[in-house]
Amino acid sequence: MRSARLFALVLANLRRSRNHFLLASIGIVVGIATFAFFLALGLGVRAVVLGKIFPLDKLEVVPRSLEVDVGPLRMGLGQDALDDAMAAKLGALPGVTAVYPKMKLTVGSIAYGGESLFGADLRSEIVADGIDPALLASEINKDGYQFVDHETPERLAAEPPKACTADAECGDKMYCGEPPGTTTPRRGTRKKPGPDGQPDQPEPAKVCRHFVPVIVSHHVVELYNGTLRRAHGFPQLNPDAVRGFTFDLIIGESMVETSNQDQVIHDRGMFVGFSDKAIPLGITLPLGYVQRYNVRYNGEDAAQRYHSVILEIPVKDDVAAVAKGVEDLDLKVKDSGAEEAALLIAVFMMVFGLVSAVIVGIAAVNIMHVFFMLVYERQREIGVMRAVGASRGDIGRIILGEAASLGTMAGTAGIVLAVTAGTIFDHVSARYVPDFPYKPTTYFDFPWWLIVAALGFSISFCVLGALLPARRAAHMEPARVLSGA
Amino acid sequence: MIRVRGMHKSYRTGKLVTPVLHGVDLDVADGEMVSIVGPSGSGKSTLLHAIGGLDRDYEGTIEVDGRDLRAMSDVELSAYRNRHVGFVFQAFNLLHHQTCVENVALPALFARGEGMLSREQALDRAREVLGRVDLHDKVDALPTTLSGGQRQRVAIARALFNRPRLMLCDEPTGNLDSVMGKAIIELFRRLNEEDGITLVVVTHDPKIAASTQRTVRVQDGLVLEGAGDALEAEAAAAENSSNTADAEASAEGSADPESADVPEDPADAPAQEALA
Numbered sequence: 001m002r003s004a005r006l007f008a009l010v011l012a013n014l015r016r017s018r019n020h021f022l023l024a025s026i027g028i029v030v031g032i033a034t035f036a037f038f039l040a041l042g043l044g045v046r047a048v049v050l051g052k053i054f055p056l057d058k059l060e061v062v063p064r065s066l067e068v069d070v071g072p073l074r075m076g077l078g079q080d081a082l083d084d085a086m087a088a089k090l091g092a093l094p095g096v097t098a099v100y101p102k103m104k105l106t107v108g109s110i111a112y113g114g115e116s117l118f119g120a121d122l123r124s125e126i127v128a129d130g131i132d133p134a135l136l137a138s139e140i141n142k143d144g145y146q147f148v149d150h151e152t153p154e155r156l157a158a159e160p161p162k163a164c165t166a167d168a169e170c171g172d173k174m175y176c177g178e179p180p181g182t183t184t185p186r187r188g189t190r191k192k193p194g195p196d197g198q199p200d201q202p203e204p205a206k207v208c209r210h211f212v213p214v215i216v217s218h219h220v221v222e223l224y225n226g227t228l229r230r231a232h233g234f235p236q237l238n239p240d241a242v243r244g245f246t247f248d249l250i251i252g253e254s255m256v257e258t259s260n261q262d263q264v265i266h267d268r269g270m271f272v273g274f275s276d277k278a279i280p281l282g283i284t285l286p287l288g289y290v291q292r293y294n295v296r297y298n299g300e301d302a303a304q305r306y307h308s309v310i311l312e313i314p315v316k317d318d319v320a321a322v323a324k325g326v327e328d329l330d331l332k333v334k335d336s337g338a339e340e341a342a343l344l345i346a347v348f349m350m351v352f353g354l355v356s357a358v359i360v361g362i363a364a365v366n367i368m369h370v371f372f373m374l375v376y377e378r379q380r381e382i383g384v385m386r387a388v389g390a391s392r393g394d395i396g397r398i399i400l401g402e403a404a405s406l407g408t409m410a411g412t413a414g415i416v417l418a419v420t421a422g423t424i425f426d427h428v429s430a431r432y433v434p435d436f437p438y439k440p441t442t443y444f445d446f447p448w449w450l451i452v453a454a455l456g457f458s459i460s461f462c463v464l465g466a467l468l469p470a471r472r473a474a475h476m477e478p479a480r481v482l483s484g485a
Numbered sequence: 486m487i488r489v490r491g492m493h494k495s496y497r498t499g500k501l502v503t504p505v506l507h508g509v510d511l512d513v514a515d516g517e518m519v520s521i522v523g524p525s526g527s528g529k530s531t532l533l534h535a536i537g538g539l540d541r542d543y544e545g546t547i548e549v550d551g552r553d554l555r556a557m558s559d560v561e562l563s564a565y566r567n568r569h570v571g572f573v574f575q576a577f578n579l580l581h582h583q584t585c586v587e588n589v590a591l592p593a594l595f596a597r598g599e600g601m602l603s604r605e606q607a608l609d610r611a612r613e614v615l616g617r618v619d620l621h622d623k624v625d626a627l628p629t630t631l632s633g634g635q636r637q638r639v640a641i642a643r644a645l646f647n648r649p650r651l652m653l654c655d656e657p658t659g660n661l662d663s664v665m666g667k668a669i670i671e672l673f674r675r676l677n678e679e680d681g682i683t684l685v686v687v688t689h690d691p692k693i694a695a696s697t698q699r700t701v702r703v704q705d706g707l708v709l710e711g712a713g714d715a716l717e718a719e720a721a722a723a724e725n726s727s728n729t730a731d732a733e734a735s736a737e738g739s740a741d742p743e744s745a746d747v748p749e750d751p752a753d754a755p756a757q758e759a760l761a
Contacts, residue, residue, distance in 0.1 A: 005594050005604070016582050384578045387539060388643065389567020389595035391560045477542070479534035482574060483655070 010401040017374055021402075024370040025410035027363025028458055031356050032414025036446070036454045037421055038352030043445035046345045059319065060102075060334040061090060061326050062308045081305035086329070090309055093325040095318025100132040101306040103290045107261065107297040108254025111269070111283070113247030118234050125255045127282030130290025133213075135310065136275055140215060144173070145243055145272040149288035150210035151180045161207035170208035175246070175268050179207050181292065183263035186253055211246055211270030212289055217278040226434075245271045251293050261297060277310075308334060360461045367406070367465030371399060375473045379481045386478035396474040403466030404459050411458025415451055422446070486651070486683055487513035487536055492545035494531050505531050507706035508545070515650075518677040518684040520694040523703035529687040530655050532703060536685065537570050537653045538562045549651070564597050571644025571682075575656035577636040579628040579643075586611045586624045589642045600647065614642040618672065634665035641672065652676065654686040658693060670696055 014021055063082060082101070091099040105128040114122045133148050140147040149155075164176040178184065182204050221239045229236055249269045252261035269283070278284035294302035313322050323333050375382070382395055390398075422444040429443065489511040495504045505528040513519050521529045534540040535547055538554050541562070547554045549569070554562060566572075579588050586608055593607035602610065612624055618638040628636055637657060644652055654673065658666030670693050676682045686697060694700045702709040 009594065012582075380578060381580055384580065385591070385595065386563070387537070387566060387572045387578070388592040389563050389597075389647075391563035391595070393560070394563070394595055477540065479531070479540040482539070482572075482576075482578060483530050483534070 006397055006401055007405075009398060010405050013398070013402055014405055020370050020374060021406055024363075024367050025406055025413075027366050028360060028407065028410035028462060029414045029417060031360030031363050031461075032411050032454050032458045033417035033421065034359055035353065035356030035457060036415050036418035036450060037444075038356065039349060039450055039454075040418065040422060040444040040446045042345055042349035042352070043447065043450065044440070044443045045348075046342070047445050048440045048443075059311045059313060059322060059326070060308050061311060061331050062334045064330055064332045081307055082309055082331070083304040083306065086331070087306065087309050089329055090311055090326070090331075093311070093322050095313050095315060095322045096311045097314055098134075098312040100135040100310040100312070101287065102132075102308045102310060103130045103287060103294065103305065104307045105129060105251075105285075105290050106294050106302065106305075107252055108256060108259035109293075110250040110253045110255070111247050112250065114245075117237065117242065117245060126249075127279065128285055128290065129279045129282065129307070130285050130287035131277060131310075133286040135277060135312075136215065139275055139277075140213075140273040143243070145213070145270075147213045147215055147272050147286060149286040150213075151292075152288055156180060161209055164206055164208045173244075173270065174208050174210055176206045177209050177268060178204050178266055180209065181265070181296065183252070183265055183296070186260060186262055186264045209268075212249060212267050212285055213272045214269040214283045214285055215273050215275050215278045216271065216283055217276060217280050218274050219280050220278075220282075221274070223281070239274060242271055243273060247271075252297060265293065265296065360457065364461040364465035367403065367462050368468060371403065371466045371469035372472070375399065375469045375476075378473075379476055382473050382476055383478040383481035386476075387482060392474035395476075396470045399466055399470035399473050400463055403462040403470070407459035407462030408455065410462065411455040414458060415446075415454050418454075419444075419446060486515040486517075486550060487511070487685070488546075488548040489532070489536070490546045490548075492532070492535065492543055492547065494528065494535070494540075494543040505706060506543070506703075509703070509706070509708045511701060511708050513683060513685060516677070516681045516683055517699060518674065518697045519686070520697040520700045521685065521687045521703055522689065522691070522694045522700060525689075527703045528706060529703045532708075533653050533655055533685060533687050537572055537651075538566050539572075560597075563595065567592055567595050567597070568600055568647055569649050569651055571641075571647070571649040571652040573637070573640050573644050573652065573654040573657045575659035577628070577633075577640045577660070579636055579639055581627065581629050584625045584627055585615060585620060585631070585639045585642075588628065588639055589614055589646055591643060592646045596647070611642070611646060614645050615639070617645065618642045633660050634662075634668070637661060637665075637669060638672075641669070645676070648680075649682065651683045651685070654684065654688075656687055656689065658688070658690060663692075666690065666693070 061082070084101075087099050087101050090096060109126050109128060110123060111126045112121060112123045114120075136147050161179065164170055167175045170176050184204070218239070221237055221242075224234075225236050228234065247269055249267040250264050251267065252264035254260050267289075269285075275284070291303050294305070298305075311322060311326075313319050326333055382390075385395060385398075422442070426442045426444065430441070489509055492506055492509040492511075493504070494506040495502050497503075505526075509528075509532060511532070521532065523529050531540065535543055535554075536549070538557070541555050543555075549565070552565075554565070557565060580591070583591070589611035590607040593602050593604075593610075596602065612621075615621060615624055618641055620635060620638055620642065623631060623635060623639070628639060631639065637660070641657075652673070657673075658669050661669065670686075673684050673686065674696065677684050684697070686693065688694055
């Protein structure tokens with residue numbers, strides 16, 4: 001029997017018995033919708049939790065240190081930093097495709113400014129770290145904003161900064177400031193002008209400079225909008241509108257008096273974007289800036305004192321082996337809670353997968369009853385088909401073809417229902433659920449394989465349900481049904 | 486063409502075994518028109534179904550053109566029914582949700598190998614065969630809108646669709662009035678004489694039996710050959726009573742009581758003339 005004719009016959013039979021099939025397929029539609037909805041929800045949440053909050057494709061490696069509580073203090077014993085040699089060893093581990101060192105700024109620093117945003121300039125101690133800009137190139141570098149180190153020695157040698165007296169003389173996203181690396185006496189430590197009226201230390205000649213690119217975590221804005229702005233009566237910030245915001249960075253100055261340095265660096269920062277790779281509470285700069293600041297205040301050795309290293313592991317299956325390799329190097333993977341989160345999500349997905357399997361299973365039993373009934377109703381018709389040349393296989397194929405078609409239609413309806421429910425869910429969330437850190441634009445992920453799996457699931461259960469009726473139909477004695485015996 | 490030897494057949498209902506045929510022997514030559522008569526439950530239809538490959542649950546052998554039907558696989562037997570056999574049943578057995586032309590073209594759905602036709606070819610051939618039974622104007626009609634005689638002609642057209650060499654008819658006139666029944670038998674005779682189709686007709690009607698070249702009687706599970714003379718006498722008697730009954734029926738405007746649920750169509754009249 002030709003496939004096209006089988007298909008036409010199957011469709012005609014489905015049309016003929018549409019009421020029966022419509023009722024029978026309700027269970028399949030609901031089951032598949034449940035299956036697709038919760039699996040997509042699980043995948044979506046997993047993508048947010050493991051991709052953004054606890055990225056599983058990236059492991060953060062920190063030095064293994066023994067911590068001892070001494071009274072109110074906790075003392076760390078052993079190394080607390082990694083160097084280039086260790087980073088190279090980590091990069092050589094099988095499965096690791098890239099290594100991104102992170103370095104904390106180890107000197108007090110102050111951010112100052114914000115009148116354009118808050119209505120008044122703010123002065124705040126900041127926590128900062130540095131990260132390899134390559135890690136964020138694709139994420140941040142767009143719309144004219146760049147998260148790059150503009151002041152590497154190579155760049156400065158190739159393109160020395162030009163002298164200026166005002167910001168207007170410099171280009172877009174540049175300002176007129178002290179030459180890179182210039183330190184000046186901290187405010188309050190400057191000596192009074194000499195008898196000749198000239199300051200003891202002359203003001204350095206200014207040059208055109210790029211702003212120090214700064215990124216922050218979404219968490220910072222959420223925290224500001226959720227708590228800080230209410231406490232201080234500040235306006236709510238639109239995250240999309242704060243790109244390009246500039247402020248002063250004073251490295252070496254601190255609100256903690258003992259952390260103040262005599263000489264400070266006056267740079268200016270520009271906020272260029274958000275990233276989940278940024279430090280949760282603070283600002284993140286390109287690694288080179290932090291290295292130079294640390295070297296300036298802590299000596300040359302500080303250039304290689306990384307506080308952690310991020311390993312990129314594209315294949316999730318390699319993560320366990322890499323983690324083992326990290327331990328072998330006497331380092332440890334920073335506990336991010338990813339394993340617990342992954343386990344929780346896996347359990348969530350498994351439970352709802354099981355629930356949907358039960359629903360579809362019950363629906364399959366219903367399908368079986370309907371097909372048994374239809375086979376009984378159509379036994380004379382089946383006898384006629386056998387009399388005019390249908391083989392048992394042909395009859396079986398017709399019944400199973402109807403079941404497969406029913407499964408395809410019910411599965412498609414279930415998937416459409418799931419996608420619709422997901423869209424409504426997202427819409428309700430976007431409109432009524434308050435913002436919180438990492439609140440995603442969608443909670444659902446419907447990859448192609450999920451659609452295929454849901455359809456396959458639906459078709460398989462329908463065909464499974466129709467197997468016995470199809471067998472009964474195929475083995476029906478045509479002589480008996482045609483003679484009415 | 487057909488050679489039945491030592492055929493035994495029993496029906497089982499739970500533990501109850503009811504023997505029907507006890508060692509039937511029968512030969513039907515190519516191009517012959519044979520009627521099988523006998524009392525109800527004697528096994529006539531059982532024998533016919535076995536010859537048509539609809540039933541393989543018997544003992545003994547049935548050979549058609551030298552091929553043992555029981556030795557064939559299900560697919561081979563299905564192909565045999567599709568290509569070589571045309572069935573006509575008392576109850577017509579048409580698919581009511583399909584039009585006449587689709588019913589007639591039904592065997593094309595299950596054709597294999599060389600017998601496969603495109604949908605258009607199949608429908609063209611179905612229209613042509615419907616024309617042969619004088620139903621050109623009912624091509625797209627649903628069987629439920631036809632009279633009993635018209636339905637049986639659609640069933641005959643379906644049986645003729647694949648130009649079979651063998652037609653097996655199980656009480657083909659059982660649901661028809663005597664006039665229409667006679668026309669149907671005349672059609673069978675023409676198919677036998679003009680197209681050389683071998684016909685085996687199971688019937689209770691002595692008139693039909695008498696109109697065939699040879700009659701065999703199935704009785705007590707055995708085939709009794711040479712029942713022709715007795716049947717001719719029965720037929721003559723039946724002819725007289727049927728003429729009387731027909732006259733009464735015409736007077737009352739009623740059809741055969743057996744086909745009371747099937748509306749008789751006045752369109753049958755020209756068809757009967759054409760078939761005659």
